[in-house]
Amino acid sequence: MNALAQSGVGRAFTTPLGLFSGGYILILLVVALTAPWITPFDVTIQDLANSNAAPGWPHLMGTDEFGRDVLSRVMYGARTSLSVSATAIGFSMIVGMALGAAAGYFGGLFERAVMTVVDLTWSFPDILIALMLVAIIGPGLSSTMFAIAVAYLAQFTRLTRAQIVQLKRETFIEATINLGATPAHILSRHLLPNAVAPVIVVGMLAIGDGIILEATLGFFGLGAQPPTPSWGAMMSSGTAQLFLAPWVIIFPGLVVAVTVIAINLFGDALIRALDIRERLRGT
Amino acid sequence: MSTILKVEALRVAIGALTPLSSVSFSLEKGETLGLVGESGSGKSLTAMAIMGLLPLIGGRITGGSVVFDGSDLTALPEPAYRKLRGGRIGLITQNPMTSLDPLKKVGSQIDVVARLHLGLDKSAARNRTVELLGELRIPEPASIYHLYPHQLSGGMKQRIVIAMALAADPDLLIADEPTTALDVTVQAQIIRLLSDLIRDRGLSMVLITHDMSVVAQACDKVVVMYAGTAVEYGTVAAIFDDPRHPYTKALIGCIPRGLAGAQRLKGIEGTVPSVAHYPQGCRFHPRCPRAEAICAAVSPPFIASRDGAAACHFAGAVG
Amino acid sequence: MSEFLEVSRLSKRYTSKRGLFGAARSMYAVNDVSFRMTKGRVVGVVGESGCGKSTLARLILRLIEPSSGAVRFDGLDLLKQRPREMRRLRARMQMVFQDPYSAIDPRYTVADAVMEPFQIQGVRLSSAARSDMISGLLTMVGLNPQTASSYPHQLSGGQKQRIGIARALALKPALLVLDEPTASLDVSIQAQIVGLLERLQEEMGLTYLFISHDLALVKYFCDEVLVMYLGRVVEALPNTDAPARHPYTRTLLDSTFQPDPKLRRRIQPLAGEVPSPFDLGPGCAFAARCPRASERCRVETPLLAASGGGHAVACHHPD
Numbered sequence: 001m002n003a004l005a006q007s008g009v010g011r012a013f014t015t016p017l018g019l020f021s022g023g024y025i026l027i028l029l030v031v032a033l034t035a036p037w038i039t040p041f042d043v044t045i046q047d048l049a050n051s052n053a054a055p056g057w058p059h060l061m062g063t064d065e066f067g068r069d070v071l072s073r074v075m076y077g078a079r080t081s082l083s084v085s086a087t088a089i090g091f092s093m094i095v096g097m098a099l100g101a102a103a104g105y106f107g108g109l110f111e112r113a114v115m116t117v118v119d120l121t122w123s124f125p126d127i128l129i130a131l132m133l134v135a136i137i138g139p140g141l142s143s144t145m146f147a148i149a150v151a152y153l154a155q156f157t158r159l160t161r162a163q164i165v166q167l168k169r170e171t172f173i174e175a176t177i178n179l180g181a182t183p184a185h186i187l188s189r190h191l192l193p194n195a196v197a198p199v200i201v202v203g204m205l206a207i208g209d210g211i212i213l214e215a216t217l218g219f220f221g222l223g224a225q226p227p228t229p230s231w232g233a234m235m236s237s238g239t240a241q242l243f244l245a246p247w248v249i250i251f252p253g254l255v256v257a258v259t260v261i262a263i264n265l266f267g268d269a270l271i272r273a274l275d276i277r278e279r280l281r282g283t
Numbered sequence: 284m285s286t287i288l289k290v291e292a293l294r295v296a297i298g299a300l301t302p303l304s305s306v307s308f309s310l311e312k313g314e315t316l317g318l319v320g321e322s323g324s325g326k327s328l329t330a331m332a333i334m335g336l337l338p339l340i341g342g343r344i345t346g347g348s349v350v351f352d353g354s355d356l357t358a359l360p361e362p363a364y365r366k367l368r369g370g371r372i373g374l375i376t377q378n379p380m381t382s383l384d385p386l387k388k389v390g391s392q393i394d395v396v397a398r399l400h401l402g403l404d405k406s407a408a409r410n411r412t413v414e415l416l417g418e419l420r421i422p423e424p425a426s427i428y429h430l431y432p433h434q435l436s437g438g439m440k441q442r443i444v445i446a447m448a449l450a451a452d453p454d455l456l457i458a459d460e461p462t463t464a465l466d467v468t469v470q471a472q473i474i475r476l477l478s479d480l481i482r483d484r485g486l487s488m489v490l491i492t493h494d495m496s497v498v499a500q501a502c503d504k505v506v507v508m509y510a511g512t513a514v515e516y517g518t519v520a521a522i523f524d525d526p527r528h529p530y531t532k533a534l535i536g537c538i539p540r541g542l543a544g545a546q547r548l549k550g551i552e553g554t555v556p557s558v559a560h561y562p563q564g565c566r567f568h569p570r571c572p573r574a575e576a577i578c579a580a581v582s583p584p585f586i587a588s589r590d591g592a593a594a595c596h597f598a599g600a601v602g
Numbered sequence: 603m604s605e606f607l608e609v610s611r612l613s614k615r616y617t618s619k620r621g622l623f624g625a626a627r628s629m630y631a632v633n634d635v636s637f638r639m640t641k642g643r644v645v646g647v648v649g650e651s652g653c654g655k656s657t658l659a660r661l662i663l664r665l666i667e668p669s670s671g672a673v674r675f676d677g678l679d680l681l682k683q684r685p686r687e688m689r690r691l692r693a694r695m696q697m698v699f700q701d702p703y704s705a706i707d708p709r710y711t712v713a714d715a716v717m718e719p720f721q722i723q724g725v726r727l728s729s730a731a732r733s734d735m736i737s738g739l740l741t742m743v744g745l746n747p748q749t750a751s752s753y754p755h756q757l758s759g760g761q762k763q764r765i766g767i768a769r770a771l772a773l774k775p776a777l778l779v780l781d782e783p784t785a786s787l788d789v790s791i792q793a794q795i796v797g798l799l800e801r802l803q804e805e806m807g808l809t810y811l812f813i814s815h816d817l818a819l820v821k822y823f824c825d826e827v828l829v830m831y832l833g834r835v836v837e838a839l840p841n842t843d844a845p846a847r848h849p850y851t852r853t854l855l856d857s858t859f860q861p862d863p864k865l866r867r868r869i870q871p872l873a874g875e876v877p878s879p880f881d882l883g884p885g886c887a888f889a890a891r892c893p894r895a896s897e898r899c900r901v902e903t904p905l906l907a908a909s910g911g912g913h914a915v916a917c918h919h920p921d
């Protein structure tokens with residue numbers, strides 16, 4: 001906690017935009033974590049008598065064609081969308097940092113090989129990679145996660161590598177090598193800790209993009225499978241009665257949009273608070 | 284001999300702070316005066332005050348006077364100052380790149396000064412520039428004229444800046460640490476160049492440095508500065524022969540003498556305080572080896588000595 | 603007694619391409635350098651920036667691999683050491699770096715920084731021993747033990763350099779390479795640091811390789827001096843009283859000012875500038891600037907030759 005305060009993350013909350021976006025994200029996180037206990041209705045139980053009810057009491061966001069509470073499903077969807085995106089991005093970030101750090105530190109042929117492969121994934125559109133993976137592994141949350149992870153791998157690898165290459169020239173690295181430190185010590189105690197801040201910020205922004213990718217795949221029926229509620233899948237099922245019950249599609253769509261905007265605003269606030277704009281340039 | 288520059292009880296404020304006060308000296312025609320002190324002692328601020336550049340950093344003169352060739356500059360409006368700067372007063376900075384435009388040929392950057400201040404036309408200015416570069420012992424001036432700053436070494440860039448400072452035939456040069464970033468051989472060449480110019484052109488110069496050996500080599504008079512104020516002034520001979528202020532003594536003691544069996548180098552413990560932390564009484568007292576109780580309480584007056592004066596309670600005492 | 607450090611015919615060559623299709627050009631940052639050091643001595647390496655001093659330091663500590671040549675430290679051939687053995691050996695040969703501002707990880711506290719050497723070398727300390735060690739090391743380099751919890755950005759340049767020295771000495775090395783440890787500091791702080799280094803050398807019986815561009819400082823501080831020009835050692839002085847025989851060393855001496863106006867120099871103009879190190883032809887690299895250069899100097903490279911009493915000069919016409 002001390003390290004967090006010292007790193008300046010707290011400062012991101014000091015501007016109005018940072019406070020609002022950060023606050024929204026925190027609330028969303030709480031909802032996602034506690035969804036099974038706090039949703040007003042059960043998300044899977046159908047109540048056909050109440051299907052396609054307009055927003056009002058007690059269904060604040062209305063109900064869908066099976067009479068399920070939209071608000072509850074949006075809340076539960078946060079759990080699916082956020083966890084899918086965050087897990088995938090977290091995984092991608094760890095692999096990307098390891099690859100980037102090793103490439104940047106050891107250089108040479110290894111670096112060239114890693115960067116060629118990584119740049120190859122970079123040159124394909126995300127959605128194309130996702131579709132290819134779905135074609136191989138089949139639809140479902142695991143292929144969604146895998147697709148998101150692969151789609152962002154290049155960004156994390158490149159950013160980490162650039163940081164490491166720059167940091168390697170600092171005198172304190174040479175001084176530490178001169179004390180007899182192993183590459184593992186240099187990487188884990190000096191290079192990675194100094195390189196991690198911008199990677200985390202980019203990772204956080206990527207979670208926003210991951211949510212969109214997850215929603216897109218879900219929308220095409222390639223992501224979360226029914227009856228698991230996810231924002232994309234909800235919108236997908238909502239298209240059938242777009243005119244009959246527009247709320248079924250509007251509310252999840254709205255939440256996706258607001259969430260992505262909030263993540264981007266908070267990302268900007270973080271960049272400013274941590275003073276790392278310069279380090280993000282050119283990657 | 285006539286006085287070209289007279290600074291009296293100069294006082295500078297930046298916002299609510301007063302980083303500079305009680306700076307006085309006078310410079311005669313043909314003389315070189317050294318302003319010396321550790322970094323943060325107020326040398327550059329003094330130079331900026333003389334050049335009318337304080338507004339750039341949000342500062343202003345709040346007391347005293349700066350008289351250049353008989354006229355007071357403290358009340359000079361900016362347009363008139365612009366004529367003076369680069370015209371009758373030339374400035375040489377420590378980092379040549381603060382004076383040079385990286386995207387323009389060095390020759391044309393010198394031309395501009397002559398055209399602006401002397402009203403020369405293009406070809407006259409160019410001829411003059413090439414002549415000036417030759418006078419500054421720059422080899423092949425006609426081809427150097429067409430180069431860009433990044434194609435030149437540090438010492439050569441500094442010569443170009445000197446040429447810019449000289450382009451309008453000034454009466455006074457202000458050189459703010461002109462050799463600090465240079466190698467010793469280059470420093471020696473630049474110092475020789477400046478000394479020759481002073482002699483041959485009858486110029487006067489304020490030479491700012493933190494190095495007492497540069498003062499000993501190149502100056503006629505010295506003002507020693509500490510924490511935003513002058514602490515001792517006098518002729519170079521007197522100051523080195525018989526330094527009266529403990530700070531002056533300490534500064535001289537910091538320079539290794541290249542002689543065998545020389546006395547041990549003595550640093551000055553501690554660091555120069557920043558504006559917000561200037562001490563009460565004598566500003567040097569927390570670091571002073573001679574300090575007594577009075578030093579912390581009472582700001583010492585200037586006590587005159589042979590060819591100078593020192594602001595120390597014990598400046599009159601022998602030893 | 604075997605030599606403590608023996609450097610034989612050490613060279614480091616760099617190649618660079620000019621533009622995309624340009625021909626590869628090469629230069630020797632360090633060219634055929636040989637010398638020996640005995641335990642407990644202070645050997646100075648002096649030369650202008652770019653002459654290869656830092657490259658030589660890195661080669662000696664095997665922070666970079668040489669293009670050719672050998673380094674023996676305490677009887678061990680350093681270039682034959684495997685990575686693990688080399689890492690172990692590093693505890694005994696340490697370095698203080700030129701730039702104190704980036705020599706400490708900004709995320710480390712002073713305590714972390716001075717304890718890191720023990721962590722790296724696998725020395726386990728109880729927490730009581732640890733805090734004793736921290737305050738002992740800080741006191742040794744003249745810092746208040748309370749600075750232990752500070753971060754580097756809270757310290758001055760001089761304080762950071764003291765931390766650099768504490769880190770380098772933590773493991774009680776036998777050899778300390780000092781690469782311009784005071785070049786970025788004020789003269790007053792430079793004198794403090796040099797005083798500290800003198801004291802530590804006496805107390806710990808250290809052997810120093812002291813690199814500087816300041817001949818006056820080197821003459822003051824060192825027992826023996828190596829003078830470098832464009833990658834080569836051009837003169838080796840067995841003691842600081844030995845009169846310089848190489849014209850370049852004399853130029854360096856003549857460029858050094860004394861803090862005494864009675865010892866003003868007559869600065870001789872020096873022809874041209876240091877030539878580009880790339881693709882140097884045959885002959886003496888100093889020939890173009892040397893007042894004594896003859897036809898022979900332009901075609902035949904002078905080699906370092908002993909001239910009695912441990913003195914060696916690489917010049918066809920030494921003094």
Ligand SMILES: Nc1ncnc2c1ncn2[C@@H]1O[C@H](COP(=O)(O)OP(=O)(O)O)[C@@H](O)[C@H]1O
Binds near residue numbers: 322327557
């Ligand atoms: N722009 C500024 N704003 C506030 N304080 C300043 C500014 N410039 C200089 N100072 C302060 O004035 C004092 C003298 O600075 P300066 O004249 O630059 O010293 P020197 O040139 O002798 O190194 C220092 O304490 C410095 O902190």
Ligand SMILES: Nc1ncnc2c1ncn2[C@@H]1O[C@H](COP(=O)(O)OP(=O)(O)O)[C@@H](O)[C@H]1O
Binds near residue numbers: 650652658879
């Ligand atoms: N890694 C490198 N690649 C290419 N050239 C280098 C490298 N390191 C140093 N040099 C060159 O070698 C020469 C000597 O450099 P250096 O040893 O740093 O000199 P010094 O420390 O004496 O100033 C310089 O011309 C420098 O540009």
Ligand code: SF4
Binds near residue numbers: 569573583596597
């Ligand atoms: S007045 Fe006191 S503190 Fe100031 S310089 Fe003189 S002896 Fe030192």
Ligand SMILES: [Mg+2]
Binds near residue numbers: 326327
């Ligand atoms: Mg200054």
Ligand SMILES: [Mg+2]
Binds near residue numbers: 782
């Ligand atoms: Mg160097």
